[in-house]
Amino acid sequence: MKNRTSTLLIDDIPIAITRRKMKSLRLRVCPQKGDVKVSAPHFVARGDIHAFVVKNLDWVRSQRAEIANREVVPVRLMQTGDSIPLLGQTFRLHVEGGVSRPSLKCLADNQLLMRLPVSAGLVEQQQLIDTWYRDQLKLAVPPLLERYEPIMGVAVKQWGIKKMKTRWGSCNITARRIWLNLDLASKPAQCLEYVVVHELAHLLESGHTPRFWAIVDKTMPTWRAANLILNPRSRK
Structure with a gap:
């Protein structure tokens, strides 16, 4: 139906x-x-x-x-000293201007060097962070799939990363394809793990039925803590 x-x-x-x-x-x-x-x-x-x-x-x-009633926070450019979260870690940002081509480089001791043209704004800065986040998720997701696919007895044919406004992940059961929200990179690693398990569980049970949650619970007993971080206003 x-x-x-x-x-x-x-x-x-x-x-x-x-x-x-x-x-x-x-x-x-x-x-x-x-x-x-x-x-x-x-x-x-x-x-x-x-x-x-x-x-x-x-x-x-x-x-x-x-x-x-949330206070409207004025939009400002990212600055040296800002903290950039990545899967539970914190990276310290260093911003340099005056270059012809924007770039973002990860240095030692969780330091990020962002180099920008003088005319660059917040959009260009966010694009650099998004590209870095995407690259980091591409490294983090495969080990999770390799771990949980045999445990759950499922196999994904394709997976991808994209920005989503209302979902942390999605699953096309017919195509056996899952999508993961790019913003998961800014959350603790357990959140990415939970969403991967959540979407894999949909390959076994399409809806959020008691059987679905039993699968998630058996596979990742600590999922509720991650769900609370991702969905603090949800009442299940």
Whole structure:
């Protein structure tokens, strides 16, 4: 059965409902804009979804208020002395200007040397960091696949890295292809490990069913700590 989407309006708050193959209701408030989303099994009545949201409405309001009241931080260029996170490590940035071609080089003792033309801005800086992150993930992912594929009895035909706004990973079961969010490079290594296990588990169970979570739990018993880092506002 295909996923179906609809919208429910409660106290002027639009609730995006996605019907999935799963066993229980899941409510979350997206940290970017405060969008409220519910994942629901196909068999759950719309009235039961309404009651579920109403029961958690105070929590929804508090999360949305927190997001709305965030202080707007002025955008500034990366500077020497800034910390750049990578899979649980911290790298110290050194910025030099006046070159013709931008570059980023990893030095000893977790130091990063960023060299930029005078006209370069934050976009060029972020592109350098993103390229570095991508290269580091390309090194970190294969050992995880080599470790967990035989344990779980699955095999990925293709995997890739891309920026995703609302997901940490995705899995195309038919193509046996998984995608990993580039931003995982800035998180602790256990988060990347969890997302790899999570997506591999989808090759065995497509939905977030009790069987799916049992597979994840058996494969990586410490997954909840990583999930809390990645999805602090999720209620499962």
